[in-house]
Amino acid sequence: MGLFFGVGTFVVNVSIGIQRLGWTSVIAAVVGGLLFGAVMALFVARQRRQSDGTSMAQTVTNAVKKGELPHGASADEWMPLLERRRRQARLLRWLGPLEFGLFSLLAVYLIVTDGSRVIFWDAALVLFLALAIWYPINSRRQLRSIEQLQRQLADDPRSAGSAPVGGS
Known part of the structure; x- marks a missing residue:
């Protein structure tokens, strides 16, 4: 999920002109994807615990x-x-x-x-x-x-x- 988020935000940001293609935008997408993936993993784990x-x-x-x-x-x-x-x-x-x-x-x-x-x-x-x-x-x-x-x-x-x- 984090991978899709990172790649998706990178592609969208570059395509609409928010970011330019470069190492900083790639690093930002990777970090954003990892953070999103970690937050979603915690959320899903919480949901599973609550639902037995x-x-x-x-x-x-x-x-x-x-x-x-x-x-x-x-x-x-x-x-x-x-x-x-x-x-x-x-x-x-x-x-x-x-x-x-x-x-x-x-x-x-x-x-x-x-x-x-x-x-x-x-x-x-x-x-x-x-x-x-x-x-x-x-x-x-x-x-x-x-x-x-x-x-x-x-x-x-x-x-x-x-x-x-x-x-x-």
């Missing part, structure tokens, strides 16, 4: 996407996980459009003020607007699915579905 590991986080994600609990899912284990996912979806329902709406305004500003008329800012504007629209739609879908899963747990707290807990 990678397989459980993936199992919860799959359950929310499919709307089905895995076989043997217990209410004691799943209710806190689903509640946490519900809080995240409710937060992103308004924070996603706000964040990417502000990014869209920044992209418009850069399109207007950047004399070189680089297509990068136009593409960024389209991406930011698409994400600002996608977040509330996806959050509503996730919230409906989570509520359905919580109802399944309330109706039958012993088990549901067909896949083993923590696995595929």
Whole structure:
């Protein structure tokens, strides 16, 4: 991830004229990529610890996407996980459009003020607007699915579905 960030920022910065091609820009991209990679590694490790590991986080994600609990899912284990996912979806329902709406305004500003008329800012504007629209739609879908899963747990707290807990 850090490699992609470093190479991506290097290519973008050189292509839009923020940096010139040279050793200092290469070193800055490498250092930036390493720092980004380290921060993201810490973030992912924290997320995995909070979700009882990678397989459980993936199992919860799959359950929310499919709307089905895995076989043997217990209410004691799943209710806190689903509640946490519900809080995240409710937060992103308004924070996603706000964040990417502000990014869209920044992209418009850069399109207007950047004399070189680089297509990068136009593409960024389209991406930011698409994400600002996608977040509330996806959050509503996730919230409906989570509520359905919580109802399944309330109706039958012993088990549901067909896949083993923590696995595929």
